[in-house]
Amino acid sequence: MLGDVRVRSRVGFEPERRGSHPYIDFRILHSHSESEVSVSARNIRRLLSFQRYLRSSRFFRGITSQNYLYILDDDYNGQAKCMLEKAGNWNFNIFLFDRLTNGNSLVTLTFHLFNLHGLIEHFHLDTMKLRRFLEVMVQDDYHSRNPYHNAVHAADVTQAMHCYLKEPKLARDLKPWDILLGLLAAATHDLDHPGVNQPFLIKTKHYLATLYKNIEAIVGHRGGPPPPKLKKMGIFFFLLVEEKRQQMESELGSLILATDISRQNVYLSEFRSYLDRNLHLDNAGYRHFILQMALKCADICNPCRTWALCKQWSEKVTDEFFHQGDVERKFQLDVSPLCDRQTETVAKIQIAFITYVVEPLFEEWAHFSDTRLTQTMLGYLGLNKASWRGLQQEHSSSGEDTDPTFEEMDSDILPQENREL
């Protein structure tokens, strides 16, 4: 896990700890106005929100609602419900849904999808425990001050995963267990993400860099120990019978580790081999592999969304890169590739990311599942890349661009999503 990381501040490591790891002081990482909105302030706001009032007042009035949207404000309830009915639509606007749910998109959407796929009934899940797990152990463990790697990104990946799970080839053969794993892995895959990449952790000699190295050594060993963060998910495992708990930990860890982009080529060659042999999903091992590929697609599908969504995500991830670059410059460290706001642009980063990472993955996915959804995604991907190229040309002709070498970038150095523990 790369979670709960804080770099050494002027006064050294802070004495208190929220989770199981030393701190990186996020005030350093977020030096713009957003840093003024502290976690505690946000928590206080949330505690005092009308939602909580509504929930407690209903509880004390003895009103028990079977409707899992009961935590929503009445004004927003209808709109959020309407959106949930279209949760399988590729144009689903997760930003709007997050606003309608007052920042609870991950909890609300995941709970809805568990219900929709019949998982609550099939696994006899306690709905109160499930909701508490999603709120406390999942959503609250994302760092809301990360511009990109926060709970909304997790909700977006979960929604994409739901779309893929509905694809005919998967829907036909996947078992409830596979669907449970797929949705849970999507919702938790970036838990505790620190908002910086692995090279940054190495440069700052953070102990998590060593942890990452150790974890990396077990990547590919299906059934190996899960990332440590999963150990914190004890509440959920209590929902399952004892013998399933270990299997869940192991398979969830394997799925999440597959989102490490630095190992994408390994997964792509295995995918090609899978397609060449025309293997069938009646085998549990193959189903697991396809879930890994689906999760990888869901994790980097931003450029396959509509331009409006694609653009927002791109600006957010670049914002996160540039904050890292600012910290590196401030502490006189080498600025990581793509993290230098003085030489990079959103368009330039996105063109490289699409060319070297997204296109190779989705072209292979199209060989596996050539459906209307896949063609829609590839269509948006082409249009968005052309839009970025147009913006980049405008930027270049204005004389602001000084470094046209992005086409030579190696995908391994792309910081987007390259930590994933």
Ligand SMILES: [Zn+2]
């Ligand atoms: Zn992610």
